[in-house]
Amino acid sequence: MRFGPVPVAEAAGALLAHGQTVAGARWAKGRVLSADDLAVAAAAGLRTLTVARLAADDVPEADAAARLGAALAGANIAALPPANGRVNLAARAAGVLLADPAVVNALNAVNEALTLGTLPPFARVAAGDIVATVKVIPYAVPGASLVAALAAARPLAVAAFRAVTVDLIQTLLPGQKGKAQAKTLAVTAARLTALGALPGRSARCDHDAGALATLLGAPTEAAITLVAGASATVDRRDVVPAAIVAAGGAVERLGMPVDPGNLLCLGAIGARIVIGLPGCASSPKRNGFDWVLERLVAGLAVTAADIAAMGAGGLLPGAEAKARM
8 A cells, every 4th residue: 555645636546544624625534536626625725635545455444344353253243334444343142252362462463554452351241332343554454464364363252141040048157137148148139130140049057067068969950059158268178168068069269369359269069150259249349259250150161270360450440449558
C-alpha cells in the first residue's frame, strides 16, 4: 500500500487518508476520491491530498477484519459486521470466555497492521457482551500477512453456563443462632440464580467432621455441593476437608492465590464437586470463589494447577485496601 501526499490531480480512485473539511463539506477518512471530488478540492485551493492507494496483493481493511473475525468466532461467539476496519466478537450466551493468551500473542506478532484484543481468559460474560475485537490499523494489509494471521488464529469460545443443581450445607458452632447462615443462604441462592444454576438442598449440621461427612455422603442429584463452615478452613485436617475424605472423597486443593478467597477448599466425592467456601462467600462482592464456581457451572474442570495459576491478577479490587501502613 502506498501512503502519503500526492498532487490533487493524481488522487483519483485513492482513499482519503484523513477526514478533512473541503469547501465547507466534511469528507470522511477512507472516502474514495472521484474526479468530481478532485475538481472541488482544486477549486478550494488544495494542491495536495494525503491518500492511501492499495497494491495488487493488498486486502482491504473491511475484508481482512471480516475474514479474521470469522476465523476467531468459535462456540457461542458471533462475528459482527465490519466497520472502520474493526470486527467485534460478541457472546451468544452467558458463560465464561475461553481465550488462549499464547494464541492471541502469536496472532498479534504477525504484523502490526493486524490486532486482536480480548477480555481476560475465563472472564464472565453475558449474552451480547463484546468479548474481543479485531482491528486493522491501516486501510489494507498484505495478503501474505493475512494468510499468516489466519494460520495463527484459533477460535475463541464461550463455555455457556448450565442449569446444574447446587446444594448448600452449613455448619454451626455451639451458641450460633443461625443469622449468619440465613444471610449466606440468601447470598448463595442469588449467586447461583445469576449463573442460571439451580439452588438445591439446603442443610445444616454441627461443625464436626463426622456430622458433615454424613450429610456429604447422603444421596443427592446435585452436581456441586457447597459447604459453608462455621469457622475458616486452615489445614487439610480441618473439619471441611476431613469430612470430604471421610465421605469417600478427595481434596484437590486447599487455599488459592486470590484475595479475597484465599481459604477455599476444592474437593470431590465421586463425580460431584465439593467446595469449602471461604468466609468472603457470605458477601455478594466478587471473590475467588466466583472464579471457581463460574468455571464449574460452565462445565469446565478446575484442578489444583488451575487454581495455582490464578495468582496473576488474583489481588482483587478492594483487597489491597485491607493493608494499612
